[in-house]
Amino acid sequence: MASSKRGETARLRRNLLNWYDRNRRELPWRRSRDPYKIWVSEVMLQQTRVQAVLPYYERFLSLFPDVNALAAADEQALLACWSGLGYYSRARNLRKAAQQIMREWDGEFPREYAAARELPGVGDYTARAVLSIAYGIPQAVVDGNVARVLSRLYALKEDFRSGGGREKYLRLADELLAPRRAGDFNQAMMELGATVCLPGQPRCDECPLRGACLAWERNAVNQFPPPRRPEKPQARRFLAALICDASGRCLLVRRPKSAKRMAGFWELPMWELSRPASPPLDSHRIPRDGVVLKGLLGRVRHSITSNRLEISVHAARLKRGAKVPGSRWVLPREMEHLPVTTITRKALACGASRSPGDKKSRSQKNGKTESADYAD
Numbered sequence: 001m002a003s004s005k006r007g008e009t010a011r012l013r014r015n016l017l018n019w020y021d022r023n024r025r026e027l028p029w030r031r032s033r034d035p036y037k038i039w040v041s042e043v044m045l046q047q048t049r050v051q052a053v054l055p056y057y058e059r060f061l062s063l064f065p066d067v068n069a070l071a072a073a074d075e076q077a078l079l080a081c082w083s084g085l086g087y088y089s090r091a092r093n094l095r096k097a098a099q100q101i102m103r104e105w106d107g108e109f110p111r112e113y114a115a116a117r118e119l120p121g122v123g124d125y126t127a128r129a130v131l132s133i134a135y136g137i138p139q140a141v142v143d144g145n146v147a148r149v150l151s152r153l154y155a156l157k158e159d160f161r162s163g164g165g166r167e168k169y170l171r172l173a174d175e176l177l178a179p180r181r182a183g184d185f186n187q188a189m190m191e192l193g194a195t196v197c198l199p200g201q202p203r204c205d206e207c208p209l210r211g212a213c214l215a216w217e218r219n220a221v222n223q224f225p226p227p228r229r230p231e232k233p234q235a236r237r238f239l240a241a242l243i244c245d246a247s248g249r250c251l252l253v254r255r256p257k258s259a260k261r262m263a264g265f266w267e268l269p270m271w272e273l274s275r276p277a278s279p280p281l282d283s284h285r286i287p288r289d290g291v292v293l294k295g296l297l298g299r300v301r302h303s304i305t306s307n308r309l310e311i312s313v314h315a316a317r318l319k320r321g322a323k324v325p326g327s328r329w330v331l332p333r334e335m336e337h338l339p340v341t342t343i344t345r346k347a348l349a350c351g352a353s354r355s356p357g358d359k360k361s362r363s364q365k366n367g368k369t370e371s372a373d374y375a376d
Contacts, residue, residue, distance in 0.1 A: 008212065009175070009176060011212075012176060012209060012212055013176070013178040013185065015208040015209060016178075016188050016189070016192065016209060017178060017181060017184060017185060017188055019188070019192070020184060020187065020188035020191060020192075023191075024187070024188070024191055025050075025191065025195070027041075027050065027054075028054070028057060028058065029041035029057065030187070033133070033134055034134070035108070035109035035130055035134035035135065036066055036067050036070075036109060037061065038129070038130050038133050038134045039094075039109055039126070039130045039134075040057065040060060040061065040094065041053070041057060042125075042129045042130060043090050043093075043094055043121065044056060044060075044085065044090070046087065046090060046126075047086075047087060048085065048086065048087070050194070053085070056081075056084075056085050059081060060081055060082075063077070064078070064081075066107070067098045067101050067107045067108075067109075068098075068107055070094060070095055070098040071095065071098040071099040071102045073095055075092070075264070076264070076339060078091050078092075078094075078095055079091060079092075079264065079265065079339030080336070080337055080338050080339045080340075082339070083338075083340055083342070083345075084342050084345065086342070088261075088262055089121070093120040093121025093122075094121065096121070097119040097120045097121055097122060100118075100119055100120065109130060111131065111135055113128070113131060113137075113139065116130065125141055125142070125143055127139075128141045129141045132182040132183045132185075132186050133182075133183035133186065133187065134183070136182055136183055137182060138177055138179035138182040139174070139177075139182065140170065140173035140174045140176070140177040140182075140185075140189075141173070141186045141189075141190070142160060142166070142169045142170055142173050143190060144193070145190050145192075145194050145197070146169075146173060146186075146189045146190055146193055147169055147193075147225065148197055148199065148224075148225055149192055149193045149197045149209070150169055150172055150173060151169075151215075151224040151225035152197060152202075152213055152214070152216070152221055152224045152225075153209055153212065153213050153214065153215070154172060155215050155224060156168070156224065156225070157224070157225070157226050159225070159226070160225070173189070192207070192208075192209070202221055202222075204216055204221060232306070233303075233306050233307065233308045234306055234307050234308065235308050235310070236272060236307055236308070236309050236310075237273040237309075237310050237311075237312070238270050238271065238272050238309060238310070238311045238312070239270065239271050239273060239311070239312050239314060240267075240268040240269070240270045240311050240312070240313045240314070240347045241268060241270070241291050241293065241314055242268060242297060242314065242315055242348070242351045243269070243317060243318060247331075249329035249330055250329070250330055250332070250348065251268075251269065251318070251324060251328075251329055251330075252267060252268065252327060252328060252329075252330050252338075252340070252344070253266070253267060253268070253269050253325075253326050253327045254266050254326045254327075254328075255267060256326070261304070262339075264339065265339045266328075266330070266335075266338050266339060266340050266341070266344070267340065267341040267343065267344040268313075268343075268344050268347055268348075269291060269316075269324060270343075290318055290322025290323070290324070291316050291317075291318060291322070291324070292316060292317050292318070292319055293314045293316050294315040294317065295314065296312060296314055297313045297315055297350055298313055298350040298351075299311065299312050299313065299350075300343070300346040300347055300350050302342065302346065309343070311346075313347045313350045315351070332348070335348075
């Protein structure tokens with residue numbers, strides 16, 4: 001019986017790796033075994049789609065080509081490079097970890113799992129991914145894509161994010177892992193989940209593991225993994241003031257270091273509204289800072305984790321002699337070198353597409369409302 005199981009495992013490994021060799025996507029981090037480049041890619045890919053990561057990855061490596069350059073990076077320059085990718089604590093932790101690697105590991109990502117886990121921002125998944133792909137150390141990884149493959153392959157109903165569920169998924173992944181090609185095997189499992197074993201419309205006819213898949217055998221692929229109860233999104237409304245001077249500079253304010261999200265980033269002056277604005281907001285309803293509203297330029301939408309934000313963007317001016325704490329005047333071209341929030345970039349685009357006298361913004365004419373899913 002044990003021999004039969006070993007034979008089945010060997011067949012699954014062989015089928016998966018053969019499929020991966022023929023079908024894997026050509027991604028820039030797969031051209032290297034440099035642990036630094038692999039580490040950066042794994043951090044960027046956390047909760048972020050591959051297509052969103054690609055332009056950031058190339059630009060990041062051009063600015064910070066190795067651990068030493070990242071460790072010495074100015075934080076504002078680092079955040080500006082990361083701006084728009086979301087989850088900005090990832091960038092800060094990368095820099096902190098690079099500094100620790102320079103101090104303690106002579107600039108090389110540690111080869112021991114326990115040492116890797118001591119680095120800021122490096123959890124179980126990231127440590128296993130870097131060690132297996134860069135160094136060939138036989139440790140399996142389980143992310144959302146891999147968990148979906150395993151759930152269907154073995155008809156698992158446990159949530160892999162739970163303590164007991166995670167241990168079970170990791171144990172099965174470790175048993176299935178091809179030790180001589182650990183990095184390729186881990187990437188093959190992730191690739192299978194990302195391109196074939198999809199959540200909504202799996203391409204089972206293309207799956208190299210279909211012959212052993214219990215969910216397929218039971219005609220129950222869409223029942224695995226069991227659906228999670230979605231968190232109810234919270235709607236929040238904001239007002240943003242677009243204030244420009246005669247030379248074309250915009251007034252931005254810097255988020256305090258104590259902010260829970262995007263600390264140190266620059267944004268338009270903004271206020272959260274406690275209730276729907278009806279009738280339309282006017283100057284006497286602005287709570288502080290000497291800002292006077294003019295016309296409504298448009299509205300943008302933005303998602304941050306479970307928050308669904310709607311931001312009304314108004315042209316505005318400052319009262320004579322008024323000063324906004326923590327603010328500075330910035331030319332549009334200077335914003336490329338500053339960490340500016342995605343909401344502000346959207347608001348500026350909204351302002352550029354319409355003057356206060358226009359009846360409709362460009363986005364409204366097209367029947368579209370801008371939205372994106374980025375988070376800190």
